[in-house]
Amino acid sequence: MLEEAEEIGRRARRARLRLGMPQADLAAALGKTQGWVSKMERGLIELDRVGLLNLVASALHIHPNDLIGRPYNSSPSENQWQVAAASILRELRRYDLAPVFEGPPRTSVQLWQETTRLHRLRDAAANVAIMQVLPDLFREARALAEVATGHEREEAFAVYTVCCKFAHTAAHALGHPELVAMACERAAWAARLSSDAVMPAVADWMRVWDMWATADWTDAVALSDKALRSVQQGYERGEPLAVRAWGSLQLRAAVSAARAGSGAEAEDRIEHARTAAERLGRYAGPPVYDRHSLTFSPGNVQIHAISVALELREQRKALAINRRTSPELVAALPNSRRSHHHMDLARAWLWDGNRDKALRELETAERTAPQLIRNHPIARSTLRSIVYAERAGTREKLRRMSDRFHLDG
Known part of the structure; x- marks a missing residue:
């Protein structure tokens, strides 16, 4: 474990030297002292905040995974998820081609029922299992979009978008940046073809997460606000799915602001999210299925408030x-x-x-x-x-x- 910290420092040093960047220049880019950079490169300082880790990687023009060595070395059995990841990438690359699918695809209602399994796996943080389920579901959703028309076709693209979100979350957790990026791109494409007014905001929610990898905190806040505007009317009408998305986007903006060092804005965003959670709690209509898979609740607001404090x-x-x-x-x-x-x-x-x-x-x-x-x-x-x-x-x-x-x- 201690050797891992030293290796992170060596990777940072090698990346800096490849750029011909003196320690003093890296220190200036990070708002740190040259002594801090020297200690970090010797493995004596832990990059113990995601914001700091991503900032160092961004200053060195590398991906955070390249800095910390993800995916981590694991046993052959623990690496089997990469086989499923390759299958998902294949499906995402051929997004605009007719899929190879035997027999008629199931209806969109049946495919939505299949996503409930992904919700359970997501809640259990079973990311490898999510990866293994997704290739076939991507293929079938795309097959349905190919043969269906009207609302059924639009719903097929909505299922495809949500599959992209599950792939995106699992790939982030396991450390597969190529799958993260492609899942985000395909989600934006499929969301526009769905009939779901909230789905494009969900795709933007994913993009905000990706902006964190390059420490683009200001752009992350701006994109959150763009997405918030797209669901504002639904939020004001009290539509549960729009309220859930609106609150989740406020939490994204809160973390982005905290990493930018803007404590006051981060606090404001947490309060907006808390208001949304209270509004969701007052909903008295029929049960609404969380088809976008956005974990939003009063408890989620509280733990984000803790995360924001730690980022600061x-x-x-x-x-x-x-x-x-x-x-x-x-x-x-x-x-x-x-x-x-x-x-x-x-x-x-x-x-x-x-x-x-x-x-x-x-x-x-x-x-x-x-x-x-x-x-x-x-x-x-x-x-x-x-x-x-x-x-x-x-x-x-x-x-x-x-x-x-x-x-x-």
Whole structure:
């Protein structure tokens, strides 16, 4: 684990030297000192915030995955997801060609029922299983769009868009940037061909996530606002799917603003999202299926508020928000979101100087969604910091004891 931090530093140094960039220039681009860059390149500083990691990668003109070495080295069985990823890429590349599909495709209603399985896998953070399901579903949705007309054809493209979103989320979690980028592009294409007024905003929600990889925080906020305007009328009418999308986009904007260092705007966006969650809670009509797969609830707003505080390096504020958050709100969240929450709390406790609580939170995160946490760069960074601090603490205790025992005498 400790060697991984040193390798990240070496990758950063190699990328900087390829550009002919002095340490002082990289420091200026990052708003850091040359000493900070030197320590980072020697593996002595952890890139322990996604915003910071992405900023360093952007300044070096490389992808964050290239900096941290994702996908991580795993066993052959754990690498099987890449076979499914290649199959998904094949389907996405031939998006405008008639698919090879035997027999008649199922109806859009049946395909939507199939996406409920993906929702369950998403909630459990079973990203490898999602990858394995998607190739056939992409092919069948595209086959339906080829033979159907009218509303049925539009619904086929809506299913295709949602499949892109699941591919996008799983590829982010597992570390496959090519699939991330192509899924986002195809989602925008299919969303325009669907009859779903909210679907283009969902595609923009995905694009905001991709802008984070290149540290384009201002553009991410601007794109969030563009998407917000597209669902504003539905939000004002209280349409549940539009309200859900509107609130989710506000959370995207909040994180983007926090990474840009704009704490006041981030707080405003969190409050807007909280208002949307309250509005969703007051809905009294018939049940509405969350076909866009946007996890939005009062609990999700609270854990985003904690994430925003951490992006602003305000761990005590994050811990205070957590104390005020009802455990029931967090318990109602899917495993994928709860594991992120506990990972954030581990980071907060570590920064606050409590390694025992940090480790307990990280263990909870791993139990909740092991596949997600073991592949997350911030979880790995947090664990490395705990291990290093424990080793340093043990060395110091031994030095003091050896002094008392006069072992050097």
